[in-house]
Amino acid sequence: MMSGMAKGKSMFTVFSKGILAENPALRQMLGLCPTLAVTTAVTNGIGMGAATTFVLVCSGVVVSLLRGVIPTNMRLPAFITVIAGFVTLVMMIVEAYLPELNAALGIYLPLIVVNCIVLGRAEVFASKHPVREAALDGFGMGVGFTVALVLMSAVREVLGAGTFAGIPVLPDFIEPMTVFVMPPGGFAVLGVLIAGSVAVEALRRRADGSETKEAMLPEDACAACGMCDLKEREA
Amino acid sequence: MMAEFAAILFSMILVNNYVLVKFLGVCPFLGVSKKLDSAVGMGCAVTLVMVLATSVTWPLQQLLDALGLGYLQTIAFILVIAVLVQMLEITVKRFLPALHEALGVYLPLITTNCAVLGVAILAVDEGYGYPEALVCALGAGLGFLLAMVLFSGVRRRVDEADPPRAFRGMPITLMSAAFVSLSFMGFAGVVDNLFGVL
Numbered sequence: 001m002m003s004g005m006a007k008g009k010s011m012f013t014v015f016s017k018g019i020l021a022e023n024p025a026l027r028q029m030l031g032l033c034p035t036l037a038v039t040t041a042v043t044n045g046i047g048m049g050a051a052t053t054f055v056l057v058c059s060g061v062v063v064s065l066l067r068g069v070i071p072t073n074m075r076l077p078a079f080i081t082v083i084a085g086f087v088t089l090v091m092m093i094v095e096a097y098l099p100e101l102n103a104a105l106g107i108y109l110p111l112i113v114v115n116c117i118v119l120g121r122a123e124v125f126a127s128k129h130p131v132r133e134a135a136l137d138g139f140g141m142g143v144g145f146t147v148a149l150v151l152m153s154a155v156r157e158v159l160g161a162g163t164f165a166g167i168p169v170l171p172d173f174i175e176p177m178t179v180f181v182m183p184p185g186g187f188a189v190l191g192v193l194i195a196g197s198v199a200v201e202a203l204r205r206r207a208d209g210s211e212t213k214e215a216m217l218p219e220d221a222c223a224a225c226g227m228c229d230l231k232e233r234e235a
Numbered sequence: 236m237m238a239e240f241a242a243i244l245f246s247m248i249l250v251n252n253y254v255l256v257k258f259l260g261v262c263p264f265l266g267v268s269k270k271l272d273s274a275v276g277m278g279c280a281v282t283l284v285m286v287l288a289t290s291v292t293w294p295l296q297q298l299l300d301a302l303g304l305g306y307l308q309t310i311a312f313i314l315v316i317a318v319l320v321q322m323l324e325i326t327v328k329r330f331l332p333a334l335h336e337a338l339g340v341y342l343p344l345i346t347t348n349c350a351v352l353g354v355a356i357l358a359v360d361e362g363y364g365y366p367e368a369l370v371c372a373l374g375a376g377l378g379f380l381l382a383m384v385l386f387s388g389v390r391r392r393v394d395e396a397d398p399p400r401a402f403r404g405m406p407i408t409l410m411s412a413a414f415v416s417l418s419f420m421g422f423a424g425v426v427d428n429l430f431g432v433l
Contacts, residue, residue, distance in 0.1 A: 029405060032265070033349050037258035077317060084310040092306065107356055110309045114349040116262065183256050184417040191402070191409030199401040 014133050018140030025148035026197040030116040034108050035152060036186040042165040045153030046146065047101040048108065051090045053142025055112050058086045060126040060138035067127050079122040080113070087112045117141060148193075155189050156180045240370045242426055243363075247374025249422040253350050254382040255412070256419060260350030264383060265408055267341070269394075274387035275380070280341040282376025285354050287323065288316050289372035292355040293365055312355050320345055350379060386415055 024030045031052070038044045062082050063070075070078045091109055094102045102109065112118065121141055126134040157163055160180030162170035170176060179185050251257060254264045260281065267277045292312050299305050324342045328335045345351060354375040358368035389411050398407045 029265075032261045033258050036261060077314065080313055080317060081310065084313050088306060088309050091309070107353055107360065110356055111259075111349045111353060113309055113313050114352050179417075182420065183258065184413045184420065186258065187409050187413035187416055191406040191413065194409065195399075195401040195406035198406065202401070 011133070011136060015136045015140040018137065018142070018144035019147060020144070022141075023144040023148055023197070024117045024141050025145055025152075026194055027201075028117075028120075029194070030120060031145060032190070033111065034115065035149060036183075036190060038105055038108050039149055039153035039156055039186065039189075040160070040181040041104070041157050041163075042150060042153045043101070044104045045149035047094075047098070048105060049142065049146025049149045051094065051105075051109065052112055052115065052117070052145055053139065054090055055083060055086045056118055056121060056138035056142040056145075057135050058089075058138075059083045059118060059122055060134040061131055062086075063122045063126040064129060064131045064134035070127075075123070075127065079119060079127075083118050083122065084113045117145060152189055152193060155193070156185055160185060240367070242429075243367060243370050244374040244377075245429070246426040247371055248378040248381060249419065250424075250426050252378040252382055252419050253353070253375045254379055255416040257353070259353040260348055260379055263341075263345075263348060264379075264386065265405070265412070268383050268387045268390055271384065271387045273341075274383040276337055277341045278376070278380030278383040279337075281345060281348065281350060281379050282373065284316075284320060284323065284342070284345050284348075284351055285372040285376040285379075286369060288312075288319055288351050288355050289358050289368050291315055291319060293358060293363075293368045296359045308356065308359070312352055316351055316355065350375065382415070386412065389415060 018024065020027075022028060025032065025035045034048055034052070038048045059079070059082050063079060066078070066082075087110060090112070094105070094109060121138055125137045129137070154164060157165075158169055159177055160182075161178075162168060162174070162176035177185075180189065247253070253259045254261060263277055263281070268274045292315060295311060295315060296305075296308065299307055299311060320342055324335075327342075354372050357375075358371045361371070363371055390408065393407060393411050396407070402410070
């Protein structure tokens, strides 16, 4: 039934859905804390994105390998332990080789453990799919998250500090608006970016001829997080 | 001593507000702030778990350090918090059914709340002693509660507004959060002036 081409295409979809259609930060509203907190400079955004991608791919592979082994009612603590292990690994690497990034990301590096994206992918995808697809899914979600972080930090760094990845880009006579690198700027820029992604999705669906109403997103930020419906199912 | 405690407490509530300034616990802040009573319930549950978690994780860190296992901090803390929340839920359900009625639904959501793990790690990183760490956790929780209560009031107004189509729902909520956060920027320096140098 499944030709080689269709399989190749579906594997590509496993990877690419995380970047646009199911972008974790902009479409699923997951991992909002790091998205808001570390995006004051482009280098921080790339660093956080890379660290999260590493954890997503590695924990996806391990959870997928263990998918017949972990008892269903013990899966949550098991997933968390696997994820925490890889986060500790990332922390050690960053601390040893990238001390500047370590200082910039600070407490948000260990907090990758409680990033809903990672636990959500482990529960929703990796625990139900073979290793190769789990790794691709994690990689796609990681790249999508990184893209969102870079987009967000590019806007904030250029407007708020007048630089892009540390290189001055604004002419001298334009005063940078510091509020963009401060917390209120984080909320506002993310709001505009999500509104933009909603508008793009609405246009895309109109072009497809499918109904436009569905382009609106659920209002509840927690709705998409795997954690909650996981608990509901247990109850 | 009291001045130091007060300085930590108020700086955690106002200047370093966990949600509005440090972006910890943003998911429940945006998700559970639609109604005032659920905002209060979630805020109280988070405060309780923060203090309880820190009261366990701070001594645990001393133990890990003494054994030369400091690098296990993240794994140890998240597992302890997960177990603690489960135990708290079971205990409250058994002995304080009224409290469980009020807070029970929020407790399971707290395990992966980054604010709880955040305050546990921060209290250790800042080099606080045990009492200071507990005050820090209490301040973080109260700050979260304050932000939730304030924001639930703002959201009732926002829900009646009619923003552009693409801004409906989450984007307009984030924009209003930006303004609430902006107002908290005004507290910078307040604590230093009230209680002397921190």
